[in-house]
Amino acid sequence: MPPMIRIQNLRKEYRDLVAVKNLNLELEPGDIFGFIGPNGAGKTTTIKMLATLLTPTYGTAYIDGVDVVRYPEAVRSIVGYMPDFFGVYDDIKVWEYLDFFAAAYRIPRAKRAQIIDDVLTLTDLNVKKEAYVESLSRGMKQRLCLAKTLVHDPKVLLLDEPASGLDPRARIEIKELLKELRSMGKTIIVSSHILPELADFCNKIGIIEKGELIISGDVNEIIRQVSGHHTLEIRILDENTPEPSQLSIETLASQTPQEGGVAVKTSAEMERAIALLRSQPGVDEVKRSDGKLLAHYVGEPNQEWRILKALIENDIRVLSFGTQATDLEDIFMRVTKGIVS
Amino acid sequence: MFDNPVFIKEIKSKYRARQSNLTLFAIGSLILLLIIWFYFEALRYLLFASPVITGKEGWAWSVVIQTMILWLVGPALASNAISQEREQQTWEMLTFTLLSPREIVLGKLAARSLPLLFVLLAFFPFMAVCLSLGDIPFHWLPVTYLVFGNCSLFILTLSLFMSWAAGKTATAIALSYLAVAYLVIGTLLIESVLPAMARGSESPNLWLNPIRITMALLEAPGNSYNTSVLLFSQTAFLVLTMLMLFTMLRRWDRWKRD
Numbered sequence: 216m217p218p219m220i221r222i223q224n225l226r227k228e229y230r231d232l233v234a235v236k237n238l239n240l241e242l243e244p245g246d247i248f249g250f251i252g253p254n255g256a257g258k259t260t261t262i263k264m265l266a267t268l269l270t271p272t273y274g275t276a277y278i279d280g281v282d283v284v285r286y287p288e289a290v291r292s293i294v295g296y297m298p299d300f301f302g303v304y305d306d307i308k309v310w311e312y313l314d315f316f317a318a319a320y321r322i323p324r325a326k327r328a329q330i331i332d333d334v335l336t337l338t339d340l341n342v343k344k345e346a347y348v349e350s351l352s353r354g355m356k357q358r359l360c361l362a363k364t365l366v367h368d369p370k371v372l373l374l375d376e377p378a379s380g381l382d383p384r385a386r387i388e389i390k391e392l393l394k395e396l397r398s399m400g401k402t403i404i405v406s407s408h409i410l411p412e413l414a415d416f417c418n419k420i421g422i423i424e425k426g427e428l429i430i431s432g433d434v435n436e437i438i439r440q441v442s443g444h445h446t447l448e449i450r451i452l453d454e455n456t457p458e459p460s461q462l463s464i465e466t467l468a469s470q471t472p473q474e475g476g477v478a479v480k481t482s483a484e485m486e487r488a489i490a491l492l493r494s495q496p497g498v499d500e501v502k503r504s505d506g507k508l509l510a511h512y513v514g515e516p517n518q519e520w521r522i523l524k525a526l527i528e529n530d531i532r533v534l535s536f537g538t539q540a541t542d543l544e545d546i547f548m549r550v551t552k553g554i555v556s
Numbered sequence: 557m558f559d560n561p562v563f564i565k566e567i568k569s570k571y572r573a574r575q576s577n578l579t580l581f582a583i584g585s586l587i588l589l590l591i592i593w594f595y596f597e598a599l600r601y602l603l604f605a606s607p608v609i610t611g612k613e614g615w616a617w618s619v620v621i622q623t624m625i626l627w628l629v630g631p632a633l634a635s636n637a638i639s640q641e642r643e644q645q646t647w648e649m650l651t652f653t654l655l656s657p658r659e660i661v662l663g664k665l666a667a668r669s670l671p672l673l674f675v676l677l678a679f680f681p682f683m684a685v686c687l688s689l690g691d692i693p694f695h696w697l698p699v700t701y702l703v704f705g706n707c708s709l710f711i712l713t714l715s716l717f718m719s720w721a722a723g724k725t726a727t728a729i730a731l732s733y734l735a736v737a738y739l740v741i742g743t744l745l746i747e748s749v750l751p752a753m754a755r756g757s758e759s760p761n762l763w764l765n766p767i768r769i770t771m772a773l774l775e776a777p778g779n780s781y782n783t784s785v786l787l788f789s790q791t792a793f794l795v796l797t798m799l800m801l802f803t804m805l806r807r808w809d810r811w812k813r814d
């Protein structure tokens with residue numbers, strides 16, 4: 216199958232700043248690509264170039280075989296684009312807003328009513344059909360924008376942080392919607408700076424930093440590589456750890472600065488635990504942070520229990536033992552350290 | 557035009573009052589009463605056995621009033637047409653659709669011209685009465701309305717152009733009114749330092765002045781001197797209008813490059 220999206224040496228320079236450095240990427244039809252990177256990494260710039268809204272300095276991309284630089288019109292009819300920051304026309308009704316975009320995509324009048332109903336159902340805005348756009352909540356406006364992105368039934372969706380600025384519930388709603396779109400067979404590029412937000416519905420991810428795609432590929436592959444090394448978070452009972460009932464501002468305050476050369480009261484038990492952890496195979500670094508022990512684990516996957524066993528056998532009173540959630544920052548640290556590549 | 561989505565959307569969002577039916581009815585009746593009252597008073601002056609004003613005077617007054625409305629209200633109507641879309645971040649999504657720049661520009665222009673059209677329409681019956689009462693040659697009517705139409709198109713295009721060229725609505729409004737101020741006052745100032753004045757004649761610069769154009773309309777649009785004033789000014793406005801439209805459509809996506 217020919218790739219649905221093929222990005223070739225895509226580059227964008229703003230005066231002396233290179234926002235996107237010779238990006239290359241191929242996506243198959245039906246791929247959901249999570250485009251991850253910190254602020255200013257070049258996500259929006261890349262997506263805008265794909266959406267024909269920005270002219271690349273060099274290189275190009277093909278969407279369904281169509282060159283985005285040479286045939287912007289043709290690309291727009293097969294692509295749905297949702298910007299990271301956008302406004303809506305406040306002073307018209309929800310259905311009129313969608314009708315406007317349907318008309319703007321040259322959908323015949325006779326077909327529009329049905330399409331509007333369909334996208335409203337999909338985005339769960341049916342009850343708001345007759346309401347004015349300005350009366351919608353932020354999450355609803357976000358869904359409305361997604362609805363308008365779908366009116367011309369695009370094969371490819373470019374969604375720039377579709378869930379930014381939403382509360383957890385609205386985020387979940389957007390996620391559900393994206394899963395629905397995936398099942399409809401759309402090819403989607405969705406950007407975010409939070410990995411877990413994307414991990415469960417993307418089949419591919421790419422991490423961009425300072426305009427460079429540091430890593431890209433199958434999501435399970437990358438997660439597997441990354442989660443081979445992670446941080447164990449261990450809390451043990453020691454004299455400095457107050458009982459939860461005794462927790463107060465003062466005790467918390469007296470607990471704080473542990474890092475950066477400040478002398479920290481460390482009980483014998485804590486010392487023992489740190490020494491023990493350091494001696495364990497697979498642990499390459501142990502830190503104290505906020506009364507917890509953070510052990511960086513690079514050993515065999517699924518053998519972390521051995522460390523817990525060692526702690527217990529040495530009479531260390533473990534309160535909790537777990538893995539720190541893998542977040543983007545974490546992956547970045549690894550990726551940039553060259554652990555994964 | 558009724559197929560143009562931009563036109564339809566603009567009408568819905570700009571001219572649909574959102575008040576309750578009762579408020580709407582009240583406002584509507586008030587405007588209607590105002591127009592009726594104006595007509596009543598005006599016709600009373602015109603039609604009584606010993607009229608206070610003649611048909612010709614009535615004609616002159618309504619031409620002056622309409623000209624003032626065109627030049628003063630016109631810039632306010634269109635100078636936020638494009639900059640506002642950029643300010644409220646809807647511009648990108650609008651240009652991302654399959655709408656051509658021409659459709660967007662013409663749709664907006666047409667929708668924003670409606671208030672001026674309404675003013676001209678409201679005055680039309682009065683103009684017709686004056687025409688029939690005064691000894692005004694019939695050809696004044698088409699000439700006057702052609703000038704009105706052409707000037708409206710020019711003002712609206714000018715402010716739309718400013719809205720496209722300037723980053724902010726406030727700048728666009730200021731620039732549009734500055735252009736109008738130049739035509740009304742600037743041309744006069746320039747004329748006063750030009751040698752043409754000393755010779756007792758006018759330079760074509762002055763012919764662009766809306767006041768001078770109105771004078772030409774009222775004196776005798778038929779006489780050959782005034783005909784050249786009108787022809788010159790209206791051709792200049794039309795050429796400028798076309799030039800601005802052309803520039804906008806050609807350099808439409810200048811924002812794309814940053």
Ligand SMILES: Nc1ncnc2c1ncn2[C@@H]1O[C@H](COP(=O)(O)OP(=O)(O)OP(=O)(O)O)[C@@H](O)[C@H]1O
Pocket residue numbers: 229232233234252253254255256257258259260261299408814
């Ligand atoms: N119009 C512009 N002029 C100059 N520099 C720009 C312009 N737009 C973006 N940049 C720069 O390009 C780089 C990439 O920006 P971009 O908006 O693509 O980042 P991003 O990954 O989308 O970040 P965020 O997560 O904050 O949205 C940044 O350093 C930014 O400052």
Ligand SMILES: [Mg+2]
Pocket residue numbers: 258259260299375
């Ligand atoms: Mg961005």
